[in-house]
Amino acid sequence: MGMPATIPAPIALSPRVVVFDYGEVISRAPSADDRAALLARAGVAAPDAEAFWAAYWAHRDELDRGTLPIADYWSLVADEIGATWSDLDVHELWAIDHRSWLSVDPGTLAVLHALRSGGTRLALLSNAGPDFGGWLRHGSFAPLFEAVFVSGELHAVKPEAEIFEHVMRELGIGPEDLLFVDNKAVNVDGAVAVGGAGHVFEDAAGLEAWLRALAA
Incomplete structure (x- = not known):
């Protein structure tokens, strides 16, 4: 059994609101085992893995926008790599993929x-399909956030201005009070473009240092 984790000293940033991305910020990236399990279930051999991942990401924005149903997404991936999957195959591929994104980074949670x-007021903004809404709103970390925004429910994705403007309206803040944290620079740039400030997440230590500098 490991040592109990400790929570750092409080960070007070009111009236600013820190809006967090989920994937690879609060969650960890899918592990090598996760990725291998998905490839195995898809029937993709190692030499074809690169083509699979290219197809996997090519239509992800549409899935995350909520305009592409799950079954249609996997059909597009299959078409691009020349695979044939039954409806039952798709259910399993979805489940393996979905589980691979359900994790937490204890360092980020300590900062939260x-x-x-x-x-400090906190909110969550994730590019994710509506199927992630339950996990993001009802997971153990959910009570930390006063609001959870899921792109697949809003039919808009980061880094589009529309989604940041929606978040600010719902939170009742102007851009001067928006602090956004994401692992993708392009998404942080989207927040900056509407007048907010942002941090490109690499690790919890760097995030905490940035926040404490703002608090000081």
Whole structure:
């Protein structure tokens, strides 16, 4: 059994609101085992893995926007790599893929708790299909956030201005109070483009340093 994790000293940034991405910020990236399991179930041999991942990501924005049903998404992936999958195959591919994104990074969670204990308002904004809504709203970390925004429910994705403007309206803030954290620079640029400030996440230590500098 490992040592109990500790929560850092509070970080107070009120009236600013810190809006967090989910994937690869709060969650960890899918592991090598996760990726291997998906390739195996898809029937993709190692030499063809690169083509599979290219097809996997090619239509992800449409899936995350909520305009492409899950079955249609996997059909497009199959078409691009020359695979044939039954409806039952697709159910399993979806489940393996979905589970691979359900994890937490304890370092990021410690920072979230420090912000919360400092009275800082928090929200979550994820590019994800509507099938992730339950996990994001009802997982153990969900009470840390006053609002959860899922792109697949809003039919808009980061880095589009529309989704950041929606978030600010719902939170009742102007761009000067928007602090956005994402692992993708293009998404952070989207927040900056509407007048907010942002941090490109690499690790929890860098995130905490950025937030404490703002608090100081």
